[in-house]
Amino acid sequence: MDLAQYWSNTVSVLTIIGSLGLFIFGMKIMSEGIQKAAGKKLRQILGAMTRNRFFGVFTGFFITGLVQSSSATTVMTVSFVNAGLLSLIESAGVMMGANIGTTVTGWIVSYLGFKFKVSAIAIPLMAFALPMIFMRKAQLRSWGEFLMGFAILFLGLAALKDSVPDLKESPEVLEFLSAYADPSLLSRLMFVGVGALLTIIIQSSSAAMTLTFVMTANGWIPFEVAASMILGENIGTTITAELASMVGNVHAKRSARIHSLFNIIGVTWMVLMVPYALELITWFSVDVMGNVSPYDEATSHPEAIPLALSYFHTFFNTVNMLLLIGFVGPLVKLAIWSVPSRTDVDEEFHLEYIGSGVVNTPELSVIEASREIARFGKLISKMNRMLTRLVTETETKARTKLYNKVKKYEEISDRMEVEVANYLTKVSEGELSENLSIRIRGMLSEINDMERIADIYFQMSMVIKRKEDEQLWFSPEQRQALLDMFQLLERALQVMCKNLDVEDKMYFDEAFELEQLINKKRDDLREEHLKSIETGGYNVRSGLVYSDLFSSCEKVGDHVINVSEAADGFAQPG
Numbered sequence: 001m002d003l004a005q006y007w008s009n010t011v012s013v014l015t016i017i018g019s020l021g022l023f024i025f026g027m028k029i030m031s032e033g034i035q036k037a038a039g040k041k042l043r044q045i046l047g048a049m050t051r052n053r054f055f056g057v058f059t060g061f062f063i064t065g066l067v068q069s070s071s072a073t074t075v076m077t078v079s080f081v082n083a084g085l086l087s088l089i090e091s092a093g094v095m096m097g098a099n100i101g102t103t104v105t106g107w108i109v110s111y112l113g114f115k116f117k118v119s120a121i122a123i124p125l126m127a128f129a130l131p132m133i134f135m136r137k138a139q140l141r142s143w144g145e146f147l148m149g150f151a152i153l154f155l156g157l158a159a160l161k162d163s164v165p166d167l168k169e170s171p172e173v174l175e176f177l178s179a180y181a182d183p184s185l186l187s188r189l190m191f192v193g194v195g196a197l198l199t200i201i202i203q204s205s206s207a208a209m210t211l212t213f214v215m216t217a218n219g220w221i222p223f224e225v226a227a228s229m230i231l232g233e234n235i236g237t238t239i240t241a242e243l244a245s246m247v248g249n250v251h252a253k254r255s256a257r258i259h260s261l262f263n264i265i266g267v268t269w270m271v272l273m274v275p276y277a278l279e280l281i282t283w284f285s286v287d288v289m290g291n292v293s294p295y296d297e298a299t300s301h302p303e304a305i306p307l308a309l310s311y312f313h314t315f316f317n318t319v320n321m322l323l324l325i326g327f328v329g330p331l332v333k334l335a336i337w338s339v340p341s342r343t344d345v346d347e348e349f350h351l352e353y354i355g356s357g358v359v360n361t362p363e364l365s366v367i368e369a370s371r372e373i374a375r376f377g378k379l380i381s382k383m384n385r386m387l388t389r390l391v392t393e394t395e396t397k398a399r400t401k402l403y404n405k406v407k408k409y410e411e412i413s414d415r416m417e418v419e420v421a422n423y424l425t426k427v428s429e430g431e432l433s434e435n436l437s438i439r440i441r442g443m444l445s446e447i448n449d450m451e452r453i454a455d456i457y458f459q460m461s462m463v464i465k466r467k468e469d470e471q472l473w474f475s476p477e478q479r480q481a482l483l484d485m486f487q488l489l490e491r492a493l494q495v496m497c498k499n500l501d502v503e504d505k506m507y508f509d510e511a512f513e514l515e516q517l518i519n520k521k522r523d524d525l526r527e528e529h530l531k532s533i534e535t536g537g538y539n540v541r542s543g544l545v546y547s548d549l550f551s552s553c554e555k556v557g558d559h560v561i562n563v564s565e566a567a568d569g570f571a572q573p574g
Contacts, residue, residue: 015159019159020202021156022152022155022159023156024156024202024204024207026151026155026156028149029145029146029148029149030145030148030150030152032145033142033144033147033149054093054325055093056090056091056092056093056096056097057093057096057321057325059093059094060077060093060095060096060098060099060100060101061098062101063097063098063101064097064100064104065101065104073101077091077094077095077255088254088255088258088335089329089332091255091258092258092262092328092332093325095255095262096262096325098259099262099317099321100317100318100321102205102206102237102317103310103313105209106213106309106310106314107310107314109210109213109306109310110213110306110307110309111310122151122152123151123155125147125151126147126151129144129145129148129151130144132144133148138434185271187225188224188228188271189228190228191225191229191232192229192231192232192267192271193232194229195208195212195228195231195233195235195236196232196233196236197232197236198211198212198229198236199232199233199236199239200236205236205237208236209230209233209313212226212230212233212309213226216305216306217303217305217306222295222305223294223295223305223308223309224274224278226305226309227277227278228271228274230309230312230313230316231267231270231274231316234263234266234316234317235267237263238256238260242256242257242260253339254336255335257339258332258335261331261334261335262320262324262331266317266320266323266324269320269323270320280315281294281308281311281312281315282294282295282308284311285304285311289307291303292304294307294308362427362430362432365423366436366440368423369423370500372419373420373443373446373450374501376416376420376446376450377496377497377563378497379409379412379413379416379454380453380457380493381490381493381494381497382409383406383409383410383454384457384486384490384493386402386405386406386409386457386461387406387460387486388483388490390402390464391474391479391482391483391486392483399468402461403461403465406457406458406461407458409454409457410454413450413455414451414454416447416451417448417451421447424443424444442566442567445566446500446563446567449559449560449562452559453559453560456552456555457556459552460548460552463549463552467542470541472545473542478542478546481525482546482549482550484521485525485553488518488557489518489553489556489560492511492514492515492557492561493560495511495514495564496511496560496564499563499564500567507564508564511561511564514557515557515560515561518554519557521554522551522557525550526547529543529547529550
């Protein structure tokens with residue numbers, strides 16, 4: 001091979017890769033645009049996932065068809081399982097629906113990309129989308145991005161079709177493929193592997209499927225081989241969810257494993273049934289839809305095989321869902337068996353991947369952060385109960401254990417504040433609506449106040465420990481007064497946690513009422529305390545510890561009401 005031929009081949013390969021990159025880039029912009037434009041709706045849809053597995057299938061189909069990315073839906077689902085928003089059984093239905101939803105991409109590409117010259121209107125469509133991108137209203141900007149992505153996607157498809165050479169120019173490729181493209185089971189398995197590998201490399205089943213469509217349209221591979229590759233691409237797409245789950249907890253890993261098992265089981269039975277399935281698809285394509293047979297010469301009817309493959313892809317995923325939806329229970333058990341829990345701690349829900357950018361849509365990222373903050377609130381409530389016990393606990397060993405636990409929770413609260421703040425900072429670097437910006441500022445205020453509450457509780461535990469070391473004692477009246485104050489704080493913290501719950505309504509009247517009760521209780525205790533000091537009613541040193549504790553409780557109440565205010569977006573940037 002001379003230098004000119006080598007250079008020509010290199011340019012051809014780079015042109016194919018660049019065209020594929022343009023297609024993927026267009027799909028990314030289109031997907032992100034529609035996710036931003038429909039962010040609130042997506043949140044509502046995702047909230048309704050928990051009804052039943054059949055509704056979950058519809059939800060997975062709808063969201064994937066909307067955002068044009070099964071990977072986005074499956075990764076999103078893994079995230080929600082990790083956050084405790086979905087159970088494993090509920091996530092299984094969503095995964096099944098996402099598999100059907102991803103076939104919408106095939107229909108769009110095969111009908112618009114091969115039957116019509118959409119690339120001819122792509123540039124005019126960009127001219128229409130361009131002014132929308134620069135508009136002040138975030139919703140219009142998002143729709144502009146969607147249209148721009150749509151145009152770039154089909155420009156990439158047109159470039160891909162032109163860059164893949166005709167087989168007449170590459171007879172050696174035809175000779176190689178003809179040696180392997182026989183109807184045997186071994187050949188089918190080999191091309192299933194090729195399809196899976198192609199998807200893993202490209203990291204997009206839609207892009208891998210489009211490349212398969214282009215190769216069939218240019219006569220590179222026959223219908224049977226392309227069908228096997230499509231099956232392999234269904235296996236390859238599961239690697240995205242598996243990779244996303246690696247930074248999640250055991251539940252996230254199991255959710256991704258369900259998706260893998262569902263696709264692998266489906267491909268296994270379909271590989272055996274391919275000859276019969278392709279006969280059925282050919283009949284449907286020719287006799288029902290009025291298309292040309294996919295077994296005809298590809299060069300004269302380049303759209304024939306892509307259309308038939310779209311029907312095959314939808315048929316496979318729909319039938320597989322219908323066959324396996326009744327076996328969700330065994331699938332979940334198999335996933336649990338294949339991903340065992342190493343420790344009891346692993347069974348708890350934690351957003352340990354926070355900040356890794358698993359969910360890249362701001363609206364959905366905020367939901368994840370809200371869940372973490374709600375969990376933060378529950379941790380703070382536990383600290384209040386620990387301090388309540390410290391006031392009454394007399395056993396030395398139990399008190400030591402409580403001191404250590406309060407210290408541990410204070411350290412956890414420090415880490416949680418840093419992790420959530422870093423995550424929200426990364427989210428805020430993207431394009432946000434005004435409401436979302438206000439919400440993120442409120443969330444930053446919430447975690448700041450809750451971390452301060454944890455600090456105060458830790459300081460109070462040190463005050464109680466100092467009292468113990470100095471052998472100071474509270475009178476029964478002082479002890480009861482502190483217990484009453486902690487009880488008020490417990491009620492206030494419960495209301496705060498309800499206000500932090502993203503699925504619950506707000507309870508601000510109750511929060512403000514409790515804040516006033518805490519303030520009044522502090523004022524009453526201070527007045528009684530001063531009178532007792534004047535009359536010499538109790539030890540001055542223990543009285544100072546007592547005063548420090550009920551004053552600290554009032555400070556906790558101030559931070560608690562700040563959190564409830566911030567939950568409604570009242571927090572102002574500091």
